[in-house]
Each structure stands twice: as structure tokens, then as C-alpha cells.
Amino acid sequence: MKPPPTPDTPPLAVHTLGRSGVPVTALGFGGASIGGLYRPVTDDQATATVEAAWAAGIRYFDTAPHYGLGLAERRLGAVLRTRPRDSYVLSTKVGRVLDPADGPGDDSDHGFAVAATLRRRWDFSADGVRRSLEDSLTRLGLDRVDLALLHDPDDHEEQAFREAYPALEELRSQGVVRAIGAGMNQSRMLTRFLADTDVDAVLCAGRYTLLEQDAAATLLPAAQKTGKSVIIGGVFNSGLLADPTPGAMYDYTAAPEEPLRRAARMQEITTSHGVPLRAAALRFPFGHPAVASVLVGARSADEVRDAAAQWRRPPADGVWAALRAEGLLPGHIPVPPGGTRSR
Template identity: 80%
Template sequence: MELDTNGSGPAALPSRTLGCSGVSVTALGFGAAAVAGLYEDVGEDEAAAAVEAAWEAGIRYFDTAPHYGLGLSERRLGAVLRTRPRDSFTLSTKVGRVLIPHDGVGDDRANGFAVPATHRRRWDFSADGVRRSLEDSLTRLGLDRVDLVLLHDPDDHEEQAFREAYPALEELRSQGVIRAIGAGMNQSRMLARFLTETDVDAVLCAGRYTLLDQGALDALLPAAAATGKSVIIGGVFNSGLLADPTSGATYDYAAVPEDLLQRAVRMRDITESHGVPLRAAALRFPFGHPAVASVLVGARSASQVRDAAEQFRGPMAAAMWEGLRAQGLLPGGVPVPPERVP
């Protein structure tokens, strides 16, 4: 991965190129699920302020999906990004769920989003479904292109994703419609298969390479390193626990088990003894592996974005990581990042 710079002035963040695609992403990216009402309602002004704060913090990589708020994430993100020069940022969205207009009542909280149930999701990893999903996303975004398109959660559609959806993305890339392709999931096994059996540029792995879960280190990250492809890490807080380890926290979108809560509390005590908030250590941890190109942070407000950027940039002494190892909280073979932002 090539290291370069993106942006100007004190807010600039380092960036890396995704595989051999020529598409660069800032080391810290903005995940736009939260601004679409993930778990709780977020107003239009608050959402726009969060995206604006990400820009001001030097973030130039933004990730979204039709699934997030039934298209609301794409609409809100596009409304802000349309005011910026198109070549000044990198945007990814996802395919695999097509949104169908729905005249039902109620909201989408059963799927995690506090938005009206104006549409329903239909799984579709066919070639036509991929093309339709991308066309619909461009309409919601109000933009003429996206840079990276990811197959979204094909867990239960593995063979169709490989036989139909992936070739469709490959064709769109060869036509120049999109510049980079990949897959995004909350597991590492299938993502490793994409890296070794296809010509994807990058994969997005959520929740499986964190301070609490290094499952991606078994096969996914070695496969990326061996093939020269890139990994984007999402879910570094494991849906909240590593941001604020309290009894009300969630782990992988569910109530946190007591043993994991106590493990996170012990981690927090050690990182704070070195002057580092646990959330800062969680944000920086993935950069111990050279295949990691970017870490996505989800935020619903400008203050959360500014905090994430500040924590991400802070120094972290080797002694902190050694302290976690000494207490058996971090395995000895797990790589750790340098003191400063890589």
C-alpha cells in the first residue's frame, strides 16, 4: 500500500491506496450508519454537522450503504459531499440489498434504525440486482459516481455472490463505472476467500479485528498481505463496549456478556494508566498490521467526530501495549501500531 497525504493544513490525515486500484482512503474514515438513525433518531442538522466535522478533521473517506436507514444515510451523506469537489474525497457504498417502496406503517427499529418504514429490503446478489442497487444509490447520493463498491453481508448468499454479484462488479470496474471493488462483512472467513479467489481491491471487516477480537489475524490479514490487497476495519468499538465499557454497553449489537465487560474494564484501567483512553487505543490498534488501510468510525454528532479524530491522533507508548500483554489481555503474537499515527 502506498502512503501519501490527503488534504492540507493541520487537519490533514495520512492516506493509503487500496491494493493496486489507485483509490486512496484516509487512515481514519467516516462510517455513515449512525447519521441515519442507528439505534436512535438523528436530526437532519445534527447529521449534516457530523459529516461537516469529519471533513474539517481531515477525513476524506466516507462509507455508506442502502441498508443504513433505508437509504437515509446515502441521502444525508450525499447532501454534504455534493458541495465538495468530487475528486477531493473517496466514497464507498454497498450492494446486495435492494430497497423496495413500502406503504406500511411504523418504523425500522427492528432492523436497528429509528426511521419510518418507507421501504423494505430485498436480498439480491444477482448481476441485475447489483446494477440496480448501484443506480439507486447514485440517485440517493446525487452524485455521478462512487469509488469503491462492496458486496454487503453475503453470508447466506455465498455462492450467488461469487458466481453473479462479483462478476458484475468486476465488469463495472473494467468499464470504468467504478474504480475499486470488494466485500464488507462482520466475519473474516468469506472475506479471506474473496481475497484469494477473486480480484477484489479491498475488503471491509467489521468487528473481527479489535482489541477484543483478533479473528481476522488467522487467515484474512495474512491473505491480504500475501496478495497485496487492502483491509478496511470497521466496528473497532465492537458496537460500543470499547468506547465506554459500562454495564449498559453493547457488544456486537447485543447486551454485553459479563466476562467481556470485565475484560474491557481491565483494558481501560491499563490504557488510562498510560494516559490513553480506551477508545483511542481501540481506534489505533488495527494499524499494527500493514494490510490495514483505514479504520472507520461511526459518529452521530460533530462532537463525537471531533473526539474520534483527537483520540486517533494522540501518541501511544509501547509500554501501554506491553501492559496489556503482561495482563493477558492481548496475545503475544498480535502486532501493535507505532507510537504515532502511521
């Protein structure tokens, strides 16, 4: 594959993950969608999406074996191999090992529109961590990743702390990875990682958004206290904050009536201030200084271009106050400074 033309957009603002020295762009690319999340994505479509992210200035890319049973890793690696390895930062995850499947089927039970030629097996042992990372490098076709994250150890907490985390720490000390952490859809265990281990960063999905701020109570203060970083995933709460209409997804399922109502009212308010809801949602997490990057998932070049454009669009003055005035955003939650737009 020939490298595409030099992008006409410079890289986005960069923040460092904790004390690791690993730089991530403020807007990062989340790879689940190009692994066929919810509906199929072709190889050509996935390639165009990643290339559009690069052209938009994104230089931080996140993926996982879970995403399409390794498909997202293979597709992301195919594009990134055409770029100088030191020009971007890549994270993947450990905790699910992929084994050959017993028979034909599909992966719809896990949310991915792909053939189930492999099956996931939870493995937070030290050997499982090492095998998972080796397998990921093979699928990516790269010699290293920059950040390795324990993926969803919710039901494997003690093994994750006792076996998986020390294995990651050893891999970091050997220089196999530059930074380590954990990625989850909850705050409690991520707060424990920040307080009780020497992780560099954690990835918190869906728990620090315009719609809900569970991570504000303990996770973000713990990160700030320890000098570590938080990456925010699920900033649109599975799509609800991108398009709050009936049938929208929320936390990987159909949105219940109450969050749908709140998100729709938020959209009315932000629109009245001249800014789309998705632009406010992308900017919101950066009100807290511990947030280093926000990941946005996209399945098409148009989607990723739109996300980058919304990211570069500063919220209008008064939009945060208007959301607070209607009780849609708690008064104690920090917000980023507004832009120069007026009504």
C-alpha cells in the same frame, strides 16, 4: 447549501487500496449512525457531523442502502455534493435493494430509528447489483462512487461469487467504479474473496479490534500475500471499547459479562498509561500492514471531533506490553509503535 469554511486541519495520512490507486484516509467516516442507528438523528445533526469529519481531515466516507433505509446515503450526499468530487473517496454497498413498503411501520427490527417507508430485499444477482448502485447514486445525488462493496452476503455465498462479484468486476472494467470488494462481520468468506477473486479491498467489521482478533488468523495474512487491503469497521465493537460500562453494546446487542469485564480492565490499563481506551482501540489495527483505514461511526459533531483527536494521540510506550502481560492481547498479534509519552 453553501460550502463551509476551509478546514483548519489537513487531511489525515492516506493509504492506497490494493493496486486500485484509490486513496483512503487512515481514519474514515462510517455512515450508519447518521442513518439513525439505534436512535434518531436529525438532518441538522447529521449535516454537522459530516462537516465536522471533513474539518478534521477525513476524506474517506462509507455508507450503504441498509443504513436507515437509504437515509444515510441521502444525508451524506447532501454534504459531499458541496465539495469537489475528486477531493474525497466514497464507498457504498450492494446486495440489499430497497423497495416500497407494504404499509406504515418503523425500522427498529433492523436497528434503525426511522420510518419504514421502504423495505430491504436481498439481491445478489447481476441485475440487483446494477440496480442497487444506480439507486444509491440517485440517493447520493452523485455521478459515481469510488468503491463498491458486496454487503453481508453470508447467506448468499454462492450467488455472491457466481453473479454479484462478476457484475462488480464488469462495472470496474467499465470505469463505473474504481475499486470493488466485500464488507462483512466475519473473516472466512472475506478471506475467500481475497484468495479467489480480484477484489481490491475488503471491509471487516468487529473481527480485528483490541477485544478480538479473529481476522489475524487468515484474513490479514491473505490480504498481505495478495497485495490487497483491509478496511476495519466496528473498531469499538459496537461501542464497548469506547465506553465499557454496564449497558454498553457489543456486536449490536447488550455486552455480555465477560467481554465487558475484559474491556473495563483494558480501560484501566490504558488510562494508567495516560491514554484513553478509545485512542488505543483506534490505533491498534494499524499494527498490521494490510490495514488501510479504520472507519469510525459518529452521530454528532462532538463525537467525530473526539474520534479524530483520539486518532492523533499516539499510545504511550508500554501500553501494548501491559495489555499482553495480563493476557488481554495475544503476544503474536502485531501492534503499532508506541508514542513518546511515558507514565
